Ligand SMILES: Nc1ncnc2c1ncn2[C@@H]1O[C@H](COP(=O)(O)OP(=O)(O)O)[C@@H](O)[C@H]1O
């Protein structure tokens with residue numbers, strides 16, 4: 001059986017830290033069962049990083065709306081696996097971005113690449129007017 | 140204008156730490172504007188304590204149900220004031236508990252007393268089949 | 279929460295580390311030196327990051343069951359967070375509280391000799 | 395994020411403390427020694443608790459605008475969390491990276507002399 005946690009935040013960069021800290025505390029729930037401390041630290045940090053990227057994107061690409069945007073994070077814990085999904089009301093996008101062309105010293109375009117690199121599995125779907133990006137990793 | 144954050148957790152003591160850490164990160168959003176560091180620390184800690192008490196009660200008094208219980212926390216930030224409300228589906232109760240009779244070394248009965256002591260304002264209401272306890276404090 | 283037991287001058291020192299809440303309070307309550315009514319204990323609270331009323335209740339309840347509650351559990355190294363939980367309930371009145379563990383041990387040892 | 399500027403051997407050392415993300419990256423990007431294309435900077439990352447791609451982009455973008463990107467910003471004291479962000483994007487290849495700030499300063503000073 002899995003456990004579900006949901007967190008809804010205003011779509012404002014001020015709340016990125018709440019998204020990260022909640023993610024850190026949820027990811028910590030999976031630790032402490034004879035894994036190496038460095039694997040556990042990496043697991044927690046990788047979620048912190050991925051969620052920071054995804055939340056920042058949801059806020060950055062929110063566009064203009066009548067009502068202030070919100071972002072909903074859903075955490076699903078199944079044994080040693082954590083899946084975090086972010087839902088926003090932005091325009092659709094593709095997660096299959098190219099690797100950053102690092103030699104040209106790019107200032108942007110790293111976010112989705114980093115998410116795919118640090119997670120085991122990343123999926124995207126469109127539901128009604130919402131984007132849902134799901135990121136999962138097993139400890 | 141106020142900002143609203145909601146967090147829904149399984150009604151299980153394992154998730155108390157997530158409730159506390161999210162509370163800590165939300166309360167931290169109100170700090171950093173020329174308050175003394177010790178006032179800020181106390182403000183954050185008092186919320187951490189109050190939410191730990193309220194969440195523990197929601198879990199402890201959940202009773203038997205067909206579906207696993209959940210607890211929903213709502214955070215409302217208005218300038219220097221934070222209000223945290225907890226919603227559960229338990230039986231109704233009263234928040235006007237007496238002061239603990241400390242000389243008799245009681246093992247229980249401290250929770251609501253502590254919440255009232257460390258918060259500026261605590262209210263209770265019954266909505267449908269839900270209890271909502273709201274706790275607020277100004278930094 | 280991590281519970282470490284050592285002893286000095288015939289007194290058991292129980293040092294706590296981490297969070298003392300509804301999840302960990304039963305572990306403290308059930309630890310042999312705390313649960314045994316005849317053992318005088320110094321409880322070192324320095325490394326308690328967080329303590330709520332479930333933790334407080336475990337300490338107060340265990341003290342009640344000791345022969346001499348106020349000397350059965352002696353407290354040391356309370357940090358500000360822990361102090362807040364004690365003070366909002368007036369529970370600090372029930373205990374002898376020391377800033378360092380060795381002073382707490384000396385006190386507990388003297389009391390124990392007086393009783394025997 | 396707190397940005398502290400000092401200097402040694404004619405090299406500006408910019409030390410960062412806290413979180414380097416979308417909220418704080420513009421502050422780093424706009425700090426005079428980082429923004430000025432002619433100033434060689436040692437960026438001390440030891441106290442960065444967290445860095446995501448917005449922070450990385452600010453550092454990489456600022457380097458691009460320096461006369462000699464690889465020597466315009468020299469990095470020191472990267473912790474594991476920061477290293478992870480650099481390595482997932484291969485951005486560590488763009489920089490000279492030192493374990494301590496004084497070695498980074500020596501390197502930057504030598505390069506600056508070589509250029510003048
Ligand atoms: N939540 C989102 N809502 C709308 N568009 C998005 C979202 N996330 C990513 N995108 C789109 O995908 C592109 C690539 O994102 P990313 O790899 O994070 O790099 P960057 O944000 O720096 O461009 C963005 O430029 C944007 O067009």
Ligand SMILES: Nc1ncnc2c1ncn2[C@@H]1O[C@H](COP(=O)(O)OP(=O)(O)O)[C@@H](O)[C@H]1O
Nearest residue numbers: 196197200229230232236247248249250251252
């Ligand atoms: N969320 C809740 N749901 C149902 N009953 C509650 C809830 N919170 C408190 N109560 C009731 O109020 C009483 C007092 O609570 P409290 O002061 O926290 O002390 P304790 O839980 O130790 O009895 C509880 O015994 C319980 O009957």
